[in-house]
Amino acid sequence: MYDTVSLWLEQDREQTAHSLKHLESLRGFVSERGELTESGNVGSLKVSIKERGVFVNGSLSKFAFGNNLERLTRQRTQQALEELSDRLSLPLTQARVYRFDVGSNFILKHSPSEYLRQFDTKPYCKRSEYADLSTLNFSTDKYLCGLYDKVREMKRRREPVPEIYENRHVLRYEVQFKKRLGEQFGVKDLSASRLYEELFYIKVLQQWKEHYFSIKRRARLCVSDTVELHSMKDLQTYLCALALQDSEREAAIKERLESQREAGKINERTFYRLKASLRSYRSNESLTQPNERLEELDRHVKREVQYYR
Numbered sequence: 001m002y003d004t005v006s007l008w009l010e011q012d013r014e015q016t017a018h019s020l021k022h023l024e025s026l027r028g029f030v031s032e033r034g035e036l037t038e039s040g041n042v043g044s045l046k047v048s049i050k051e052r053g054v055f056v057n058g059s060l061s062k063f064a065f066g067n068n069l070e071r072l073t074r075q076r077t078q079q080a081l082e083e084l085s086d087r088l089s090l091p092l093t094q095a096r097v098y099r100f101d102v103g104s105n106f107i108l109k110h111s112p113s114e115y116l117r118q119f120d121t122k123p124y125c126k127r128s129e130y131a132d133l134s135t136l137n138f139s140t141d142k143y144l145c146g147l148y149d150k151v152r153e154m155k156r157r158r159e160p161v162p163e164i165y166e167n168r169h170v171l172r173y174e175v176q177f178k179k180r181l182g183e184q185f186g187v188k189d190l191s192a193s194r195l196y197e198e199l200f201y202i203k204v205l206q207q208w209k210e211h212y213f214s215i216k217r218r219a220r221l222c223v224s225d226t227v228e229l230h231s232m233k234d235l236q237t238y239l240c241a242l243a244l245q246d247s248e249r250e251a252a253i254k255e256r257l258e259s260q261r262e263a264g265k266i267n268e269r270t271f272y273r274l275k276a277s278l279r280s281y282r283s284n285e286s287l288t289q290p291n292e293r294l295e296e297l298d299r300h301v302k303r304e305v306q307y308y309r
Contacts (some may be wrong), residue, residue, distance in 0.1 A: 001102050001205065001304075002072045003174065007056040007192055009095035016049045021048055043249060054090060069150075069162060073307075078196040093193040097181060100195065102208045103174025105150050105270045108299040110293060112149040112171040118294050119147070120216040120279075138215060142184060144176040145211045150296075173235050173301065175208050205305040217294055241281050253278065279287055 023040025029035050039048040044062035048055040061068040072080070085092040099130040108115065113133045114164065121127055122138035122145065129136045135148035150170040154161050179188045186204060194200050229235050244250045254275070261271040 001104060002077050002100060002195065003059050003061045003068050003103050003209075004099065004101040004176070005056070005058070005097065005192075005195075006099035007058045007092060007095035008051040008052050008053055009056075009090060009092055011090065011282045013051060019047070019049060019090055022088055023049075042084065045084070047088065052267065054088075054092075054095075055093065056084070056095070056296060067102070067159075067162075069165070071104065072139055074171065074198065074201045078193075081196070093123070093191070095192045097190040097192055097195065099176070099178050099181075101174055101176045102204055104170055104300075104304050105170050105172045108169045108171055108300075109296060112147070112152075115171060115293050115297050118218050118291055120218050122211075122215045130184070142177070142179045143211070144178065145174075145215070146176070147171060147173050171297070175211050187231055209301055209305050213298075217291065222290050229304055237281065244278070244281055250278070 003231060020038060026038060026040040028036060035051050037048055037050050045056055045058035054066050059068050061072040064072055064076055081093050090280055100150060116133050116136040119136060125138035125140055127138055134152050138145040150172040161179040177184060182188055189232055229238060257274055260266045
């Protein structure tokens with residue numbers, strides 16, 4: 001589950017000098033203040049040795065397995081951090097954690113974009129989508145929730161795609177906890193050793209799941225030919241629902257509203273009233289049915305948090 005981590009261990013030069021010989025591709029530079037930083041790699045991890053300590057950043061999963069496709073469990077996290085400490089001869093389990101990512105890959109029945117277009121907004125988050133909806137992010141200054149096409153990302157980075165993922169639909173869901181970790185998890189100082197404590201790990205998985213389920217969904221519209229039309233309002237609702245069955249058409253309508261707002265043709269109040277009107281059709285129970293794609297993805301997420309060893 002864990003992937004990228006950022007760690008800081010306070011140590012003086014005498015304590016870290018012996019670690020230099022364990023770094024690959026060693027290079028150094030001097031800052032404007034005259035401080036020397038020497039950087040290199042230990043496997044997939046970048047290690048920077050500074051005047052007052054050591055900074056480690058990168059994928060702990062790739063360090064442990066050579067990829068971030070396998071599940072980095074709580075116990076395997078402990079082993080990876082202890083191995084890193086041994087290789088650098090530094091007590092990195094005592095390092096302070098400044099960032100960590102939690103994610104998992106799911107093999108699904110349909111293309112990842114088919115699932116991503118079912119999500120709408122997340123409270124207090126900025127919504128961003130990229131590359132024909134192969135990536136969808138919800139972010140604040142403290143965290144980022146991301147869902148994306150894992151195979152497409154690997155091909156873009158020219159990474160080998162494992163046989164198990166060849167010609168399969170693979171969606172990755174991850175949360176990047178980036179700032180104010182103590183506030184997010186109710187701890188004063190977050191040390192690396194806490195990452196593999198059972199109670200903390202359970203709390204991390206719970207937050208990972210809660211972030212996913214807090215994303216608002218677009219109900220699946222299913223307009224029946226038997227819908228009764230008794231008024232102009234019924235007809236208007238029916239016609240709008242027919243149009244919104246096509247998710248690309250709905251996206252085009254929202255894009256047009258956004259461009260009209262930016263051009264000053266409609267004010268903020270009108271803009272949000274029109275968007276609320278669009279959402280109202282998806283909340284009309286007589287026009288919607290269960291969303292099979294999201295139900296499938298929901299099952300994967302729920303199943304993932306059951307295994308915390």
